[in-house]
Amino acid sequence: MRLNPDYLRTYTPEEIDEMERESLETSISLWIQHFEVAVKTVFVSEKKLCKQVLGGLSEVLVWLECFVKVADKIMAVFFRFGEGVARSNKEPPKLFKLLEMSDSLEKLRVEFSEIFEGESGNDICIRFRELQKLLVHASSKVFWEFGLQIEGTSDGFPPPQDGSVPKLVRYAINYLKYLTTETYSAPMAKVFRTEQVWKADILSKSETDENLLKDAISNIMEALQRNIESKSSRYIDKILLHIFVMNTYWYIYMRSRNTELGELLGERYMKKKYKTVAEESAYMYQRQAWGPLVRLFEEEELKEQDNDNRGTRAFVRGKMEAFFKCFDEISQRHKGGYSIPDPDLRAQIREATVKLVVPVYSEFLNTHSTLLPVKSYVSPESLQGLLGQVFFGTDRTGNGRLKRRDSRDRVPGRNSISVEGEVKNLRRSRSNSIDV
Secondary structure (H helix, E strand, O other): OOOOOHHHHOOOHHHHHOOOHHHHHHHHHHHHHHHHHHHHHHHHHHHHHHHHHHOOOOOOOHHHHHHHHHHHHHHHHHHHHHHHHHHOOOOOOHHHHHHHHHHHHHHHHHHHHHHOOOHHHHHHHHHHHHHHHHHHHHHHHHHHHHHHHHOOOOOOOOOOOOOOOOHHHHHHHHHHHHHOOHHHHHHHHHHHHHHHHHOOOOOOOOOOHHHHHHHHHHHHHHHHHHHHHHHHOOOOOHHHHHHHHHHHHHHHHHHHOOOHHHHHHOHHHHHHHHHHHHHHHHHHHHHHHOHHHHHOOOHHHHHOOOOOOHHHHHHHHHHHHHHHHHHHHHHHHHHHHOOOOOHHHHHHHHHHHHHHHHHHHHHHHHHHHHHOOHHHOOOHHHHHHHHHHHHHOOOEOOOOOEOOOOHHHOOOOOOOOOHHHHHHHHHHHHHOOOOO
16 A cells, blocks of 8 residues: 655655745645545555454454554654644745645544544554644644734834835735635634633633634734734824825725625624724815815905905915915825725715815805906816816826826817916916906
8 A cells, every 4th residue: 555645755844844835735735635535545445454354363453453553654644744834834824724734634533533443543543633733723823923923013014105005904804804714714713712622711602613713803903903003103194194094994894894704703893993994084184185275265364355456356366376286286296195096985085075175166266256367267167177187197297297288188078177287377367467
């Protein structure tokens, strides 16, 4: 009897650590398949053969001892590979294969004990259980070390310069989503329960496998939240800070909802921890990024002016010029340094900004248009188009500023307006105006 594939020749933790990830995962998959074949097919046949050949000898159960000795040589090769994997480096991606190995042994546990029955099979059964323990401990350690790796700023990466979602957050959420799928959630929960039993902890009757898994996943999510908070505190630009928090928490909520991860944590938890925070950050972004623009048209100062004197005209024109100058500055900051990668979120933010800015602008224009040269302002509809450019892009030069379009760039029947061009037109009309 021979079952000794080449991959089993690599078995020390040091050798396994040097293997390419894809190669190691392939080897582990083969190990699981071959281990099952050995237990369910090869050893069953070998045991029957030993009994047929040696069962008639006078010595009691000598055939069983001979079978165990033969099988032990094969199992030693499987055991040392499994032990090497369990003792190798505890990298996060390795968790899934460790769980597969642990789950496969658990499914074979009863059959293995029946095949290697009696006193002669004690040693091999003990090694089987020891391998189970190693895999359980290794799986648990990988999981909790993953949490430590994302805790605080331990990942060593600065926050994204454009406020986008960090790679660590994307990786962590996809990692946990994969872990909570049907394939891995039960084996992971089994690991947590087994460790608690081994540590002689008393589980309450309400402490189900689902609750154990939920508590563990929640701990990782809280570690991720602390990592995000740590990164956000490093932003000097407060607008960028709110964009970062909005992007990141919205990503977590949207990628987790309607998945096994979201179902495990619960919709109420997801909304409270992530959706609400994202919405609050969106509000603060609106207030800090676009609030100053809106406040330029506050009526308190305007009421103090007399619409019949020359000072009022200059004042109103100054307000309009200041509005477009501020608009241009905000636009360039968005084009050059701010990112809202989620298209649905970006559309919602654009719509909210339009509702915040355009009505105030329209009211100011309706009230004071008689004091402004026609070419010194744009229509509310055109302003709405400019806001669309801010969030959904337009032609840009290398430095990230909006590219000004001339007449040959414009599409007939459509408003092709650049913020920079409008501000320049406004300044030109004001300086050339005779009616001062």
